[in-house]
Amino acid sequence: MPEADPAGDALIHEAARRLADGRLVAFPTETVYGLGADAENPAALAALYAAKGRPTDHPVIVHLAPEADPGYWAAAVPAEARRLMEAFWPGPLTLILPRAAHIPAAVSSGQSGVGLRCPSHPVAQALLRAFAPLKPHGHGGVAAPSANKFGRVSPTRAEHVRGEFPECDAEALMILEGGDSEVGIESTILDLSRLDMGVGPVLLRPGHIGARRLAEVLGVMPARPDRAAPRVSGSLKAHYAPRTPLRLLDRDGLLALDAAAAGGPIAAVVLGEAPGTAPAGVDWVVMPADPVAYARRLYAVLRDLDAAGHALIVLQRPPADAAWQGVNDRIGRAAAAFE
The missing domain is CATH 3.90.870.10 (DHBP synthase)
Known part of the structure; x- marks a missing residue:
């Protein structure tokens, strides 16, 4: 091309x-x-x-x-x-x-x-x-x-x-x-x-x-979508998904990951810094704790991990505040594809 x-x-x-x-x-x-x-x-x-x-x-x-x-x-x-x-x-x-x-x-x-x-x-x-x-x-x-x-x-x-x-x-x-x-x-x-x-x-x-x-x-806060709202791109429950199964976990759950149960190596995408020694078969992937920098890298990282042969991709759940709304929307829909 x-x-x-x-x-x-x-x-x-x-x-x-x-x-x-x-x-x-x-x-x-x-x-x-x-x-x-x-x-x-x-x-x-x-x-x-x-x-x-x-x-x-x-x-x-x-x-x-x-x-x-x-x-x-x-x-x-x-x-x-x-x-x-x-x-x-x-x-x-x-x-x-x-x-x-x-x-x-x-x-x-x-x-x-x-x-x-x-x-x-x-x-x-x-x-x-x-x-x-x-x-x-x-x-x-x-x-x-x-x-x-x-x-x-x-x-x-x-x-x-x-x-x-x-x-x-x-x-x-x-x-x-x-x-x-x-x-x-x-x-x-x-x-x-x-x-x-x-x-x-x-x-x-x-x-x-x-x-x-x-x-x-x-001068007014936008409302949330209502039942009569028009259909738009990226509004399906499951979207933005890699081919590798993907899950969201809170930080405390990262150290309990089990590669054997997952059927192969796990890529765990963490915020800011790794939480400690990774469990066997788990690879830490550190992402920025800033939502703008995280969003800039998100899709490229998911594509790289998708091609790396992992059995599972786990994303640490970001904060729920307004600054992370766009990121949380994307990764929530990506995870929904595997529910």
Whole structure:
């Protein structure tokens, strides 16, 4: 698969042309690597879903360049959305807004809302800026879920994408290189699509931008998801899972791990420092005790451990406070895949 240097203008424009032709392109963002398709091309969206093995009722997020007009994509852009865009775009925040009538329903899995995000990664921005002029109306948007098979650990390096799609040749998938993802987990998703129904902001997926930071801009704390909340990426109970079985344990349980009972060696991911001498057959993997640094490394560590031949991966359960909400959401869904 061809790769692009962040400064490779020719490859950026080639990738944009591929998107305009209805083909798929993997590219870096500050959160994770995305698998991109023209957000207004139903055939390209169908190819995207097929490549990932993604259920068609699981909507995708439209990525926009910094200067793009969100009003092309949304039937309404309320003042709350404008304030959040000014505060956090470009950055790891997705806003669910009422979908404009001319935007294909396929991008939202038939729902009335549409997810919009403006990534901060320079390669993503270069691609989006090169793609928009190739659209007749000049409003190019790229639908881009994470560049992995559905339900698996998201990629934070180009090499992870290559490993996810070995069946794709250079014609089927182009990968733009952009180094390691800085944030490391997927964007925060906030629903603003029901304000005209009297439903205030609803936090559908936590991420790097937490509820308190959103509240500072909105003047109100986002609510938890309700039964009528729209479906969004990463909202299934079991998601973000490695192939190796994964469990969560409190720190006190780490010293009681039994490799023999697990059927082979165990990788125990601990916070800050190891709790003592590891039991036989248990390998300590020390992770930062800071939630931002932990999130940045999480998926790469899970992928490395997945390839290392362990019978079990155990993660020390992080603190339950707000700063760890995004991390706890991801690892909780990963562990749920093995319940």
